[in-house]
Amino acid sequence: MHDLGEPVNQTFRVDLRGIVDLLSHHLYTSPQVYARELLQNAVDAITALRQDGAADPRTPRIEISSGDANGDGSLTIGDNGIGLSETQVHELLATIGRSSKRDDLGFARHEFMGQFGIGLLSCFMVSDAIEVTTRRAGEPTVLWRGRADGSYAVEPAPADGQRAETGTTVTLRPRPGCEHLLTRRAVTALVSHYGARLPHPVTVDGEPVTGGPAPWDRPDGEGAAERRARLEAYCEEVFGFAPFDVVDVATAEAGLRGVAFVLPMPANPAVPAAHRVYLKQMLLSEGAERLLPEWAFFVRCVVDTAELRPTASREALYEDSLLEATRDALGDQLRGWLVRLSKQEPARLRAFLRVHHLGVKALALHDDDMLRLVADFWPMETNVGPLTLAEFTDRYGLLRFTPLLDEFRQLAPVAAAQGLAVVNAGYVYDAELIDRFATVERKSEVEQLRAADLTTHLQRLETADELALAPFMAVADRVLARLGCDLLVRSFEPSGLPSLYLLDDDTAFQLDLRGTRDQVDDTWSAILGSFQAAAEPRPRLVLNHRNPLARQVLSLTDPELQATCLEGLYVQALLLGHHPLRPADTAALNQSFLGLIGRAVSGAAQ
Structure with missing residues (x-):
């Protein structure tokens, strides 16, 4: 037994089945990503051949045969890229986390899609075994077989597996329950989804799945109106709406180019905007968030980038200083679009603001140009x-x-x-x-x-009028004291308004605080008491001396009728001001309503 006091350097043992399970349930969202990873490796192999500096007249191609075409349910994907030597097969395919795009092989990493050396493992989510037949220039063809239990074998390819040209072919045989993912229909859909915008020809069972201009492309001979119609049709197909406007966006630092589609309907600013992001023309994510500033929730983007980093799962963008700088740059371009709209098409800007004023106002809080735009047009x-x-x-x-x-x-x-x-x-x-x-x-x-x-x-009354109202004010003080309100009499317009209830925010807070203290225990009451003002503020009921009805009430001499009418005017002022009714207010409403009906009935009976 080893002495525990002596340190011994050892290596970790990796359970590949556990790693595959981790990938399938926690890193990748779906086993369907196997198609994306195989495409990525094929494109990178073609890119590496060009970076290698060797003149090659061949047209780059990626050919896929589905389980339907092969007859045995297996899938093959072949490329005419750089291929691997036997040494590289041992070094790269059998080492988790080691990428063939490392700088020590002489290639600049930013030219490649893959960075993590785990993409091939995604194939174990649909197959228990992976076969790779590969040939590098000047080297024999090598066959590598990897199994989900962590074992692998490398040997010279048999005679019928020899490659005449450089490149790689990957073969997958479906694991039970995954046969449907390798059928022609499924493979065509997956390859079209992820790789339809790739710059190299890709075929599935001989049928091309790439071609046609990408949204960010500007084909020769395409006019502005024709391009606009193409982009609007793309937006309706992909995002499901006809855009209010289409804005070209680009940042050189991130190698980004794309299009921003402005929503024609209000968007929820609390829901992060999801954008369609391609990495070197391979679809990275349909729901990438934080590509734009938070205020730009009224825009949906489709972009292609060469320099932004993906996460390990290649399903989102890695948050770093470059993404932050890109976000700011794209925000500046959208802001510039708004400024141009204000100068060239003010009517369209007003139409835009009617739908998306929240986003522009949020930006205006820290941007002077947008502040002036809001001040001038909203x-x-x-x-x-x-x-x-x-x-x-x-x-x-x-x-x-x-x-x-x-x-x-x-x-x-x-x-x-x-x-x-x-x-x-x-x-x-x-x-x-x-x-x-x-x-x-x-x-x-x-x-x-x-x-x-x-x-x-509001105009104060003459001194003589105020003295004449003294008896009424004495009754009013007693009535309104029960309702926590003070009375003022002023002369103001409109004369058709008999009363006005004035409650500012500070007074409302103190009233709520007082009501809450009455409903909690002594400890919380003491805590809330520290927020209570020394002088207790009260809302005000203002009677309008110019209103004929208010003057009639002010001239009443019957104390009971005075109280009933005053309560009625108080509740009416509450309702006109959209104030909620407390239990005491509801009681005053019922009392004044029934009291006035009683008076009317008694008078009619006499």
């Missing part, structure tokens, strides 16, 4: 009609806004009647955009209008 809701920020400031000078939708609803008609123009900044990003607009455009003065501030713009 109409915001105001109490004097839809106006852009630029139009509003040009017309009124002071940019007055309220940051809450409910506050705007209760303030808008009253403020308009007093000659106060107010912007509704209660929608997503609007308040932040107004603040930033005031910072960037220093000529714009901004004022936030809250419910409590509106009373300063």
Whole structure:
């Protein structure tokens, strides 16, 4: 037995069956990726032959025979690429994680698709054995047999397996339950899906599956209108929508070229946009995320890249500094498209903003060009009609806004009647955009209008009128105290509005805090009490002295009728302001409604 005190260097033992299970259940999403990995190896072999510097007049080709064509259910894929010597077969095919694209073989890795040396293992998901017949220039043909139990054998190819030209042929025999993945129909579908845009001819049972221009291509002789029609048809077929617009995108650093399709309908910004990404013209992913900035959720892209790195499964992009720089560059190009649209086709920009204003407003929060675009072209809701920020400031000078939708609803008609123009900044990003607009455009003065501030713009009564109302105010204080509300009497337009309920955000918070403290235990009540203001704020019910009904109520002398009418006006003001009714408010509604009916019935009976 070894002395545990002495370190001994040993090598890990690898259970290949466990590795295959790991690949099939955790690395790759489906056994169908075997077709992609075989195509990748074939394309890289052809690329390596060209990189090797040897003149070769042959046309590169990849030929696949399905289980239907071979008659025994097996699949073969052959290429006329560089091939492998016996030494490379031992070194590369039998070593997990070792890639034939390593720099030590003299080839620049960025020219190749594969980087991890595990692609061939994906074939074990559909076959218990892999046969590779390969020949390198000046070397004999070699036969390598690998089995899923981790064993392999290398021998000279038999006479009927000799290759006349350099290249490689891979043969798979289906494992039980996987026969359907090697049929002509399945293989054609898989190869078309992954490799239809490859630059080399690929055939399945003699039928070509590659050809035709890729979305990012610009064939000679194709006009702009013809290309646009082709791209729109592609978008409908692949993404399922007719694009609002088509934008060409490219970044030299990532070797990326492609097309961005603008959605014609609203997109959910919380759902990451999925893009179709090719790596050296081989489909990498149909659902690649984070290719574009988060604000560009209104775009779907199809791109081909030569330099962005795939993950080990080759089903997503690796997050690194190059992908981050590419994301920023593509975002700049989409922003440039928006700016061009604003200058050349403002009507189309307005149509775009009606659908995708959220994304542009999100970008405008940190981009001055987009901020000006929003300010010039996006109409915001105001109490004097839809106006852009630029139009509003040009017309009124002071940019007055309220940051809450409910506050705007209760303030808008009253403020308009007093000659106060107010912007509704209660929608997503609007308040932040107004603040930033005031910072960037220093000529714009901004004022936030809250419910409590509106009373300063309402006309006070004459001193004699206020003294005459003193008896009514005493009754009103007792009635409204039960409802946690104060009473003001002011004269304002519109005269048809008898009452107005004013509740700002701070007061609403304090009311909610007080109600919550009454429902929790002492510990939580003490904690919440630390947030409570020293002076208890209360909402205000404002009666309009210009309204005939309000003046009649103010002139009542019967205390009971005063209380009933006051409760009715209070509840009506709550409903007009879209405020929720508390149990006490509902009780006041019932009491005032039934009380007034009782009074009416009694009067009629007399």
